[in-house]
Amino acid sequence: CGKPFLSTLKPAGEVADKQYDLTVLSTLIMVVVVAVVSVIFFYVIVRFRRSRVGENTIPKQVEGNKFLEITWTVIPILLLIILVIPVVLYTLELADTSPMDKKGRKAEDALVVNVRANLYWWEFEYPDYGIITSQELIVPTDQRVYFNLKASDVKHSFWIPSVGGKLDTNTDNENKFFLTFDSKRSKEAGDMFFGKCAELCGPSHALMDFKVKTMSAKEFQGWTKEMKNYKSTAESDLAKQGEELFKEKNCLSCHAVEPNDKRAEAARTAPNLATFGERTKVAGVKEANKENVKAWLKDPDSIKPGNKMTGTYPKLSDSETNALYEYLKGLKAESK
Amino acid sequence: MLNALTEKRTRGSMLWDYLTTVDHKKIAILYLVAGGFFFLVGGIEAMFIRIQLAKPENAFLSAQAYNEVMTMHGTTMIFLAAMPLLFALMNAVVPLQIGARDVSFPFLNALGFWLFFFGGIFLNLSWFLGGAPDAGWTSYASLSLHSKGHGIDFFVLGLQISGLGTLIAGINFLATIINMRAPGMTYMRLPLFTWTTFVASALILFAFPPLTVGLALMMLDRLFGTNFFNPELGGNTVIWEHLFWIFGHPEVYILILPAFGIFSEVIPVFARKRLFGYSSMVFAIVLIGFLGFMVWVHHMFTTGLGPIANAIFAVATMAIAIPTGIKIFNWLLTIWGGNVKYTTAMLYAVSFIPSFVLGGVTGVMLAAAAADYQFHDTYFVVAHFHYVIIGGVVFGLLAGVHFWWPKMFGKILHETMGKISFVLFFIGFHLTFFIQHFVGLMGMPRRVYTFLPGQGLETGNLISTIGAFFMAAAVILLLVNVIWTSVKGEYVGADPWHDGRTLEWTVSSPPPEYNFKQLPFVRGLDPLWIEKQAGHKSMTPAEPVDDIHMPNGSILPLIISFGLFVAAFGLLYRSDYAWGLPVIFIGLGITFITMLLRSVIDDHGYHIHKEELPNDDKGVKA
Structure with missing residues (x-):
C-alpha cells in the first residue's frame, strides 16, 4: 500500500527490492511467532478464568518444565538463524561501493553523484560532468548509481523510500552507497520519486523534500550534454x-x-x-x-x-x- | 498512638514532614506524585503532537513549537515520568519484599528524589524562559550545537542534575538488595520485582556515566566554547551518538526490566500459581541486562559505520529476542493451569503479553540491518518503541500502581472505574500506534511537524489522533478514580488481594514506619504463600521484639539539590548577564556547605522503644 513514488512497500529498484524481501521474510517469521503466542494466550486467559475453575480452587504450584523451557529457547534460535543469514548477506552486499573507487572509472559504467545536504535544501553534483543541480536529482535507470553523501551544516539523512533505504549525511565524513532505479517501475511511478530528509535537522525538517527524475541511460547522456551547453537568456x-x-x-x-x-x-x-x-x-x-x-x-x-x-x-x-x-x-x- | 499523633498534625507540618522525610514509603509517594505530574505534562505534549498531525498542513503548532513539544514529550516521558514512577514502586515495595526496615541509605534516597525533582523542574522552566529544547530527546550534536537560544542548555543542565539523582537511587537499591535482605532471603528467593530492580540498578550504574560524560561535553561546547563536537576544529559528532546510545539502549532496559518484574508479581497472585520457571526468569533478566550493553549501534545503522559493524550488532540485537521469548512463555505457562481473577491490575498484566510481543517482533525486524535502512527514523520506529514502552513499561506501571496502591495508601482503587479506564487505554493504545507501522513504511519520517497532502498519509494519521484521545480519556478517568478512592475508598487489611505471596503483604496497609516489628524468617520463594499453605497465621519472626533504630528526617537533601538548581541558572546565563558567574558560586556554595554540614553533624537517629510498639501485632499476619 501507499503511493508508488513514496512507499517502501512499492519498491522500485534492486536495493528497495532486497530490503522489501527482508521485510517480508521477517514479517512472516514474526507473524508465526505472534500467532503461536496468541493461540496459547487466548487459550489460557479463557480456559483458566476463576468463574470456570472455581472460587476456592488452589492450582498445582508448578516450578517449571525442562523440556518446554528448552523448546522455547531452541525454536527461536532456529527462527533467528533463518533470518540472520540473509540479513548479514544483504548488509554486506548493499555496502559494496568498490566500483566508485576503481581506477579509471567511467561515468557511463558507474555514475557518481555527490550529495550535499544543507538546512532544508539538497545539492546534487555530477563530478564527472561538472554539473550541479539543486532540489532535483536526475538519474539514469537500470544501473547502479553511486552516491557520496555529506552535510554542510547539521546532520541530515538521504532517503528515497521507494528506491532504497536511507543513509545519513554527516558533518564529519562522507558516506557512500548505491541505489538502482528500475525503468519499468519508475515509469509506473511517473518517472518521479519523492526524496526526504530522515534526520531531525530543525524547524523545516518536515519540508526538506527533493524530487528524483528518472530517465533511460541514453536520455541521461542527452541531459548531461544539454546541461553542459546550458544557456538561458531572458527574453521579455x-x-x-x-x-x-x-x-x-x-x-x-x-x-x-x-x-x-x-x-x-x-x-x-x-x-x-x-x-x-x-x-x-x-x-x-x-x-x-x-x-x-x-x-x-x-x-x-x-x-x-x-x-x-x-x-x-x-x-x-x-x-x-x-x-x-x-x-x-x-x-x-x-x-x- | 503514632496514628493519633499523625491526625493532629496540621497541613504545614505534614508538608514539612514530606520535605524532610527519609522514609522509603514516603519517598515512594513523592516519586509517585512528581512522576505522575510529569506524566500528565508529557501526556499533554503528546496530545499536542497528535492534534498537530491530525491532518496535513495543520497550523495548530508552528514548526519550532512542534519540535520543542516533541523533544519535551520524549525527554519528559523517559526521564521525568517513566523512571520516577518506577522508582516510586521500587521504593514502596522493594524494602518490604526483602524484609527490610528501609533502604541502605535513607538520606541518599531522599537526595536522589530531590535531585530528580529539581532537575525536572529546571528542564520544564525552559517553557517560560525563552523556549524549550528542540533537538529531540537524542539531542544529536550537530543540531543541538546549531540550536539557538537556551533550550538545549536547559536540557543539558536539567538532565545532569536529575541524572545524578537517578545514579544515586540506583546505587542505593544495589546496596539495599545486597545488604538488607531478611534472614533466609537468598538471591534465588528474591521476588522477581526485586530481581529486576537489582539488575536495572546495575544497568543504571553503568549506563548513566556515559550520558553524564556526553552531557558534560555538550555543556562545555555550548557554554564554555570548547569544540568536542565541532568537526571543523577536530571534534566529532558521531562520538555524541555513541555516548548517547551506550546510555540510551540500556536505558530502555532500565525501564522495561522493572516492568517485567511487576508482571511477574501480578500474574502469580491473580493466577494463584507460582511463577513458572523462576530460575530461567532470573537468568533471562540478567542476560537481557548484559546484552543491553552490546547492541547500541542498532540505533546507528544508518550513520555509516560500515557493514561489518552493522552486521555484528544486528546479530547481537536479535539475540535479545531469545531471553525475552523465554519470559513471555514463562508468563503464559504461569497462567496455564492457574485460577485467574481479572482485576484491573491483572487486565493490564495480561494484555501486556500480546501488546509487548508485537513491539518485540518489530524490534527483531528493526535489528535486520539492511531492512532497517528503510525503517530507521520513520513512523515504523515510532510505532515500535511506543509498543514496547507503552505496551511494556506503561502497562507495567499501571498494573503495579493498581496492584500496590492498597499497600501504599491502604485503599483499593475503584475496580469498575479501573476496568473502564483499562478498556479505553487498551483500545486507544492500539488504535494510535498499530497504524503507525504502515504510515512509516509508506514513507513518513518521524519528527516531522507536518506532512503534505497527496502522499497517502492522511488516513493513518487521523486514526492515530483519534486513538490518542481514547488514551487521554483513560488517564482522566484514572485521575478521577484516584480522587474518588482517596475520598470514598475503604481501608483494607495487610493482604487485600487475599492471594499475596510475598513479604509486602505481611505488613499492614500502609505499613508502619518501621515496616516490620520483627524481621521475618524466610523459608523459600513466595514466603507468605508458604506460610499460608502450611496453615500458619503469620510469618515466623527471625528476631525477638526489640527497640527499633530509625533515621531522623532531614531537610539537607532538598537544600543540596536546590543549590545545584541555583548553580544551573548561573551556568545558563553566565555569558548573558554579569550575575551569572556569582550565581554559579552561590549555588555550588549552598550545595557544598550543606554537604559539609551533613558530614560534620553527627545524627544518630532515634529509637522506637519496644514498649511503644503495638501489642496486637497487626503487622505480621498471614
Whole structure:
C-alpha cells in the first residue's frame, strides 16, 4: 500500500527490492511467532478464568518444565538463524561501493553523484560532468548509481523510500552507497520519486523534500550534454528587468544560475537555480506557480520556517517580485 | 498512638514532614506524585503532537513549537515520568519484599528524589524562559550545537542534575538488595520485582556515566566554547551518538526490566500459581541486562559505520529476542493451569503479553540491518518503541500502581472505574500506534511537524489522533478514580488481594514506619504463600521484639539539590548577564556547605522503644 513514488512497500529498484524481501521474510517469521503466542494466550486467559475453575480452587504450584523451557529457547534460535543469514548477506552486499573507487572509472559504467545536504535544501553534483543541480536529482535507470553523501551544516539523512533505504549525511565524513532505479517501475511511478530528509535537522525538517527524475541511460547522456551547453537568456522586458534585479539585490552572491557553478563548495550557500523554470516544486514542497514563487520571495519563512534566506536581502516590492518571477520562470535549458 | 499523633498534625507540618522525610514509603509517594505530574505534562505534549498531525498542513503548532513539544514529550516521558514512577514502586515495595526496615541509605534516597525533582523542574522552566529544547530527546550534536537560544542548555543542565539523582537511587537499591535482605532471603528467593530492580540498578550504574560524560561535553561546547563536537576544529559528532546510545539502549532496559518484574508479581497472585520457571526468569533478566550493553549501534545503522559493524550488532540485537521469548512463555505457562481473577491490575498484566510481543517482533525486524535502512527514523520506529514502552513499561506501571496502591495508601482503587479506564487505554493504545507501522513504511519520517497532502498519509494519521484521545480519556478517568478512592475508598487489611505471596503483604496497609516489628524468617520463594499453605497465621519472626533504630528526617537533601538548581541558572546565563558567574558560586556554595554540614553533624537517629510498639501485632499476619 501507499503511493508508488513514496512507499517502501512499492519498491522500485534492486536495493528497495532486497530490503522489501527482508521485510517480508521477517514479517512472516514474526507473524508465526505472534500467532503461536496468541493461540496459547487466548487459550489460557479463557480456559483458566476463576468463574470456570472455581472460587476456592488452589492450582498445582508448578516450578517449571525442562523440556518446554528448552523448546522455547531452541525454536527461536532456529527462527533467528533463518533470518540472520540473509540479513548479514544483504548488509554486506548493499555496502559494496568498490566500483566508485576503481581506477579509471567511467561515468557511463558507474555514475557518481555527490550529495550535499544543507538546512532544508539538497545539492546534487555530477563530478564527472561538472554539473550541479539543486532540489532535483536526475538519474539514469537500470544501473547502479553511486552516491557520496555529506552535510554542510547539521546532520541530515538521504532517503528515497521507494528506491532504497536511507543513509545519513554527516558533518564529519562522507558516506557512500548505491541505489538502482528500475525503468519499468519508475515509469509506473511517473518517472518521479519523492526524496526526504530522515534526520531531525530543525524547524523545516518536515519540508526538506527533493524530487528524483528518472530517465533511460541514453536520455541521461542527452541531459548531461544539454546541461553542459546550458544557456538561458531572458527574453521579455519584464524578465530582463528581473535579471537586473537578481544582480542588484545580490541574489547572485548565493544562487548560481548556471549548472557549471565553479565556485568552491563553501561559497555555494544556496540552491543552484539553473533549470528553475523546469521544476515542479518551489522550495521542494509547494506547487511551482507564480503565486508560490512570489510568496517565497516576499517571506521565505512563511513557507520554510528557519530557512537561511530570510533577512539576507532587502524587501521586495510587488513589481519587483513580478519581474523576478518572470526571470526565474525563464531559467530553462535553451532547447526547451 | 503514632496514628493519633499523625491526625493532629496540621497541613504545614505534614508538608514539612514530606520535605524532610527519609522514609522509603514516603519517598515512594513523592516519586509517585512528581512522576505522575510529569506524566500528565508529557501526556499533554503528546496530545499536542497528535492534534498537530491530525491532518496535513495543520497550523495548530508552528514548526519550532512542534519540535520543542516533541523533544519535551520524549525527554519528559523517559526521564521525568517513566523512571520516577518506577522508582516510586521500587521504593514502596522493594524494602518490604526483602524484609527490610528501609533502604541502605535513607538520606541518599531522599537526595536522589530531590535531585530528580529539581532537575525536572529546571528542564520544564525552559517553557517560560525563552523556549524549550528542540533537538529531540537524542539531542544529536550537530543540531543541538546549531540550536539557538537556551533550550538545549536547559536540557543539558536539567538532565545532569536529575541524572545524578537517578545514579544515586540506583546505587542505593544495589546496596539495599545486597545488604538488607531478611534472614533466609537468598538471591534465588528474591521476588522477581526485586530481581529486576537489582539488575536495572546495575544497568543504571553503568549506563548513566556515559550520558553524564556526553552531557558534560555538550555543556562545555555550548557554554564554555570548547569544540568536542565541532568537526571543523577536530571534534566529532558521531562520538555524541555513541555516548548517547551506550546510555540510551540500556536505558530502555532500565525501564522495561522493572516492568517485567511487576508482571511477574501480578500474574502469580491473580493466577494463584507460582511463577513458572523462576530460575530461567532470573537468568533471562540478567542476560537481557548484559546484552543491553552490546547492541547500541542498532540505533546507528544508518550513520555509516560500515557493514561489518552493522552486521555484528544486528546479530547481537536479535539475540535479545531469545531471553525475552523465554519470559513471555514463562508468563503464559504461569497462567496455564492457574485460577485467574481479572482485576484491573491483572487486565493490564495480561494484555501486556500480546501488546509487548508485537513491539518485540518489530524490534527483531528493526535489528535486520539492511531492512532497517528503510525503517530507521520513520513512523515504523515510532510505532515500535511506543509498543514496547507503552505496551511494556506503561502497562507495567499501571498494573503495579493498581496492584500496590492498597499497600501504599491502604485503599483499593475503584475496580469498575479501573476496568473502564483499562478498556479505553487498551483500545486507544492500539488504535494510535498499530497504524503507525504502515504510515512509516509508506514513507513518513518521524519528527516531522507536518506532512503534505497527496502522499497517502492522511488516513493513518487521523486514526492515530483519534486513538490518542481514547488514551487521554483513560488517564482522566484514572485521575478521577484516584480522587474518588482517596475520598470514598475503604481501608483494607495487610493482604487485600487475599492471594499475596510475598513479604509486602505481611505488613499492614500502609505499613508502619518501621515496616516490620520483627524481621521475618524466610523459608523459600513466595514466603507468605508458604506460610499460608502450611496453615500458619503469620510469618515466623527471625528476631525477638526489640527497640527499633530509625533515621531522623532531614531537610539537607532538598537544600543540596536546590543549590545545584541555583548553580544551573548561573551556568545558563553566565555569558548573558554579569550575575551569572556569582550565581554559579552561590549555588555550588549552598550545595557544598550543606554537604559539609551533613558530614560534620553527627545524627544518630532515634529509637522506637519496644514498649511503644503495638501489642496486637497487626503487622505480621498471614
